[in-house]
Amino acid sequence: MLYPVWLKVTQAKCLVVGGGQIALRRATTLLSCGAHVVVVSPELCPELAAMHECGDIAYIPARYDPSHVTDSKLVIAATDSRDVNAAIGRDARKQGILCNMADSQAESDFFLPSVVACGSVQVAISTGGSSPATAKALRLALAADMEDGGNRFVSMLRSLPDSLSR
Ligand SMILES: C[C@@]1(CC(=O)O)c2cc3[nH]c(cc4nc(cc5[nH]c(cc(n2)[C@H]1CCC(=O)O)[C@@](C)(CC(=O)O)[C@@H]5CCC(=O)O)C(CC(=O)O)=C4CCC(=O)O)c(CCC(=O)O)c3CC(=O)O
Ligand SMILES: NC(=O)C1=CN([C@@H]2O[C@H](COP(=O)(O)OP(=O)(O)OC[C@H]3O[C@@H](n4cnc5c(N)ncnc54)[C@H](O)[C@@H]3O)[C@@H](O)[C@H]2O)C=CC1
Secondary structure, X not given: OOOOOOOOOOOOEEEEEOXXXXXXXXXXXXXXXOOEEEEEOOOOOHHHHHHHHOOOOEEEOOOOOHHHHOOOOEEEEOOOOHHHHHHHHHHHHHOOOEXXXXXXXXXXXOOOXXXXXXOOEEEEEOOXXXXXXXXXXXXXXXXXXXXXXXXXXXXXXXXXOHHHHO
């Protein structure tokens, strides 16, 4: 069983190592939550390069080095190298920093959920890593329903036995 939390990352340094699509996904979410996103990678995909050009993220154009982890609140290891991602995880752990490794559920301290946001309400969906595609399908179904007034979701909640909906 995973322990669910809603983490405050506003203005906190969050390190993303790697410059591909997974790094982009992680950087985008962190940025939308107000984090100070630092990306380390010898190269960036066009979307991350654009985010750097407009000043949304800090960029260190280099291969990963253990010093990059220092002072991070969170670390995301999203390179395409198992050895590099594992080393990032070990360095983060030494400094007591939580780390997610894109290629190792076993070594990650936390997973990323699918999120539906509706005003101040956020719903996070996880399958504990067993089926990310299911988490995404549930998000899309719930988002479509909420846009439509949330009737199916709300009626589903109302149809729960009193003992469950209390
Ligand atoms: C452990 C975890 C990562 C972590 O958090 O550490 C993880 C792991 C892996 N995902 C893989 C594949 C895909 N992931 C997606 C999508 C999402 N994956 C996300 C989270 C997580 N994915 C974490 C567990 C979440 C949970 O608990 O359910 C979401 C929710 C959030 C996000 O990533 O932003 C986001 C949906 C966002 C949204 O749109 O709502 C799609 C669909 C798509 O991209 O369209 C596919 C292709 C379809 C498929 O194959 O299922 C693979 C195989 C890689 C390979 O072998 O090629 C692994 C590796 C493995 O399983 O080890
Ligand atoms: N968690 C998930 O949902 C999924 C995870 N993955 C895993 O995520 C990882 C990354 O995937 P993509 O972004 O698609 O890969 P990608 O190949 O597009 O990007 C990898 C990036 O890492 C950078 N890199 C390589 N060595 C580096 C180093 N020493 N220091 C810093 N940066 C370095 C490269 O320059 C490149 O920008 C892969 O290991 C893949 O197995 C893949 C699909 C889904």
